[in-house]
Amino acid sequence: MHETTQPNSEEQLAQPIAQAERKVVMDVRNITKSLPLGREQIAILKGISFQILSGEFVSIVGPSGSGKSTLLGIIAGLDNPSTGQVFIDDVDITRMTESKLAQVRNNKIGMVFQAYNLIPTLTAQENVEVPLYVGKHRVSPSTRAKELLALVGLTHRLGHRPSQLSGGEQQRVAIARSLATDPAVVIADEPTGNLDARNGENVLKLIADLRAQTGKTFIIATHDQTVASHADRAIRIVDGLIGSIDTTGGRITQ
Template sequence: MRSSTNATLACSTEVEHPIIMAVEQVTKHLPLGQERVEILKGISFQVRRGEFVAIVGPSGSGKSTLLGIIAGLDSPSTGRVLIEDLDISHMSESRLARIRNQKIGMVFQAFNLIPTLTAQENVEVPLYVGEHKGSPAARARELLGLVGLSHRAHHRPNQLSGGEQQRVAIARALASDPALIIADEPTGNLDARNGEHILKLILELRERTGKTFIIATHDPVVASQADRAIRIVDGLLGDIDYSQRVITQ
């Protein structure tokens, strides 16, 4: 009876939280003179909808390369990446740009806001690419409210603190209602206090929106809050920690 109940629970979990991303035997190598440098050596893992997954590993481990590939910013040498069963690994750049706009929100360590635009205008930018319902301005205002920056909507990046700029960047990543948010060291350029605030915001947004978050980080505090941490070591998959709130670094 117990095994039947467990099987039912497992099936229920799979239905409620289907696989949103599958990374299958991804490799990446680059030429260096007559040699070939192996950066990723066959990485495979899956991410379910609504998960918060941390990707950890030392500098030079291949973590940033992997993040670029799963974000559709780079292509693997072999293997593939599927987002909602759609293979993004070797698409044309024009089609890939549309897919990124529809399915992937990116948050960068350096914020990457457009300096001449206000906070609201920066959040609106993804909504002028492709087809999106409603008013870009209204959507931007809604998201700035969600990240606690309604009062800063008409300020430019140089008028905002680092923490505020990263909040704008997170709002922008959510603008097109993507399937998942991929963040590269989102607290890396912030002091401890602002980094803590951004982590708290990410946890709150995940709870409120149900979005999937994949975050590459060196910060053990960030990694400790993930559902699981995937460790990359010398281009290979290290231990995957499936126990909640435990670091594999």
């Protein structure tokens, strides 16, 4: 007679509840992008489709020339596809007027760049406040900026300008700024590209910690498979197509 182990009732309930709470925050549907080269059209993206759930940490990985950067610009609302659609929080961002798209970018998409893109004449706190000067927000820019800088461990740097901060600290300010408007998705373009290995690892750990604390969805674009391996899933772009989507804890399928 074989003895069967009965699962704990709390364990049985936890998984369905967790799944039910997660929703699709980004739905990319058959995106193509072609650019003119003389009299010809060169296909950069050739039909990209994927979905990202709330609270996921996903990497988009591919070498230079794979179409990764073009895809990133489209899902961030910075460029339009030739065909296809991108939905963020059920809103199609691919066929909007520039003014409406600017509102969506401000409210639903947080961006982190390789070069930090901080305003050199502003303090760390003032840089984080900048996105909050557009639209209406539930707390004052000052209060929100202080909260976020505390979250990334920079309470002691509120009044420092970018030139007074290390590269790792500047990227932490940039990450805090990306969270300012409580966006649906934070997209980071090569966020460790300008950092040494130790600071790069610290930034990746910070992103993982922030995801755990805030439940935010993070998407990292990178050419570095070590960086990509920190994510829950890796979407690998090869020659304008999805080569693989890895769902085994970030270990990229070759």
